[in-house]
Amino acid sequence: MNVLLVYTHPNHQSLSYAFLQKVIQGSRDNPRITEIEVLDLYEEGFDPVLVFNENKRRRDMHADPRLEKHRQQLLRADLIVFVYPIWWGRPPAMLLGYIDQMFAAGFAYRDRGGLFPEGLLKGKSVVCISTMKGPARYPLLWLHDAHKVLMRKALFRFVGIKKVKFFEFGSMESPKGRHEKKLERVYRHFQSLAR
Template sequence: MKHLIVYAHPHQDSLNRSILNTTVGALQSKGDEVIVRDLYELDFRPVLKAQDTAAMRAGNTPQDIKTEQEFITQADTITFIYPIWWTGLPAILKGYVDRVFAYGFAYASDENGIVKMLAGKKGLIINTHGTPAEVYDQIGMSDALRATATVGIFEFTGIESVGHLLFGSIGYLPEEGYQEILRQVENTVKQAF
């Protein structure tokens, strides 16, 4: 199985990096192929510009977008790993979705409505945030985050969600808490794929 991981965190020593390494290790332990697209390492340009959309409409997709679309096309599964900043995706990942999950590639429309062009793929989202999980649960933010990413990105384009992990209180947990997060990530990845 081919797994694509789209990773968005700028710091090498972050919990998100440990989550990435745990995810890669769990997949590779099953003999699966894993490709990681580290958006910060790639210095991915997140801003969708008028020339991008004009080029795509003319059938001349810019090379950086085309490269990422090829990775998505070849993948059986797609995992997003990123922190929640200001109750949403980091700008670099939001821009990746804006530019790469383009009309005509990830979705289209016809007389029956939306055509989900990434059907047949499975997806997992793993997030961290500093707010306690109970607070996000109580105010509806956890559900909103799942709706905007799992439903609004994955399901909208036909990617079947196998889970959305949200880990709160990051920066405030004892060491055992972080180890438990990594165990949960490893177990989820091994069971989901």
């Protein structure tokens, strides 16, 4: 199994980075995982800004040569892991800019003229690991799970990815946030993960 880790946090001293390290450690300790590739969007200086004009059209985004390396990463991956904080009830703008550009028509899906497109990333699975300051139940009770609905239905299902797992950890700025227990849970998941 090939794993692509998309990390989105500007601080390598953050709890998100600690979760990234646990994903890497668990994946290395899993004999079923043969390749681990890390894409650190901030460290790489990924440009999340969409630009469309007379020379650059949205319908051509799937062939943008600047993004070819990232398209190949997604194609190689059997499992795509996103590690990010929840800010204002949603993933960071950097990650949303990556999604806007990478999950483009002609690469991630193809319009068929009906209500739903043909997902071109079928067979892949996704794990989303997110942290937030607020309580764990806040997204469900106050936001009707908007973050999960956005990621699962509006994005992954749209491009053909049906297997999606969430680790959504709340109260992470509290000393009672049980960080070590949650980090160990993520490690164990990846260490024992089978396709």
